[in-house]
Amino acid sequence: MTVAEAPALAVVGAGSLARTLLAGWRRSGVPFPAVTTVSLTAARAAELRADGVTALSVEEDPDAAASAAAAARVVVIAVKPWMVDDVLPAVGAALQPGTIVVSVLAGVRLARLRDLLGTVDVVRVLPNTPSHVNAGFAGIVAGGADASLVGIVRELFAELGDVMDVDEDGLDALTVLSGSGPAFAFLLAEKLAAAAEHQGFGPHDAERIARAVLVGAGALLADSRSSPAELRRRITSLRGVTHHAVEVFEDRDLGSIVIDAADAGLARARELASAPADPVGTTS
Numbered sequence: 001m002t003v004a005e006a007p008a009l010a011v012v013g014a015g016s017l018a019r020t021l022l023a024g025w026r027r028s029g030v031p032f033p034a035v036t037t038v039s040l041t042a043a044r045a046a047e048l049r050a051d052g053v054t055a056l057s058v059e060e061d062p063d064a065a066a067s068a069a070a071a072a073r074v075v076v077i078a079v080k081p082w083m084v085d086d087v088l089p090a091v092g093a094a095l096q097p098g099t100i101v102v103s104v105l106a107g108v109r110l111a112r113l114r115d116l117l118g119t120v121d122v123v124r125v126l127p128n129t130p131s132h133v134n135a136g137f138a139g140i141v142a143g144g145a146d147a148s149l150v151g152i153v154r155e156l157f158a159e160l161g162d163v164m165d166v167d168e169d170g171l172d173a174l175t176v177l178s179g180s181g182p183a184f185a186f187l188l189a190e191k192l193a194a195a196a197e198h199q200g201f202g203p204h205d206a207e208r209i210a211r212a213v214l215v216g217a218g219a220l221l222a223d224s225r226s227s228p229a230e231l232r233r234r235i236t237s238l239r240g241v242t243h244h245a246v247e248v249f250e251d252r253d254l255g256s257i258v259i260d261a262a263d264a265g266l267a268r269a270r271e272l273a274s275a276p277a278d279p280v281g282t283t284s
């Protein structure tokens, strides 16, 4: 993306995902003319300033989100899904013509976003945390937003990894498949490390083994044209070690476990769409 094309950026809700996106864009050198973040607390804003962005906080300025939105051409909303009623109307009222809003919120549908913002120039994007190292995957729902503005958003997320156009049902599915998916891989790494400890390695070496396996398998998958099944077959000697180990996964039907997990995530994404409530009262 050239200097001329890069838009002034505002990110409202400077939590885990927002920081991931900013890190990925910084790594790929997107030359934003300005980046403004809005966090809830002054402490978080101070941390972000150390990263060289203009960091506002609601604690220091209750109108921070509106000020940031008014000065940007792309406004990324990255608060929790159940905060939209509090955050979006003020952002919408401040938008200038030619600005596009990007919601990365799980579940919350375009119709609701348009109502709260008062604009059709809003798209939904569902990124994931490997975007931090430009190895991300994002689904995008363009809806009825201006095509050239959508093009800018698509390019921005292409800087962070692969981008797939989907409809809203597809985006709900991607929320768990590619959004939560890295957590499944990290869970496997945790379990592999636990198995290594069980077999006698200390915690440090156990994590070293698990990390090397996941990173190595990912790198091989990235580099190879072979399917995951073929790459697995090449490790699985006839009546050998891998065969015996994989049989345990098959006997316990790992496939059904993963499908059940994906279905549970999808159900939660749909729940967030219809009744976005915070189930445990956490609004960090």
Ligand SMILES: NC(=O)C1=CN([C@@H]2O[C@H](COP(=O)(O)OP(=O)(O)OC[C@H]3O[C@@H](n4cnc5c(N)ncnc54)[C@H](O)[C@@H]3O)[C@@H](O)[C@H]2O)C=CC1
Binding pocket: 012, 013, 014, 015, 016, 017, 018, 038, 039, 040, 041, 058, 065, 078, 079, 080, 081, 083, 086, 087, 104, 105, 106, 126, 127, 128, 129, 179, 283, 284
């Ligand atoms: N973490 C992930 O991997 C992914 C998250 N998402 C979506 O991204 C959104 C953010 O998720 P996380 O970053 O994980 O959550 P988070 O809790 O780390 O970040 C949300 C941030 O919003 C801030 N906030 C709350 N009210 C605010 C307000 N009025 N003004 C400004 N900031 C405010 C909070 O202080 C918090 O730092 C969620 O809607 C989630 O569905 C989507 C894809 C992946």
Ligand SMILES: O=C(O)[C@@H]1CCC=N1
Binding pocket: 106, 175, 176, 179, 180
């Ligand atoms: O757990 C969540 O709700 C968000 C959406 C996908 C990944 N993190």
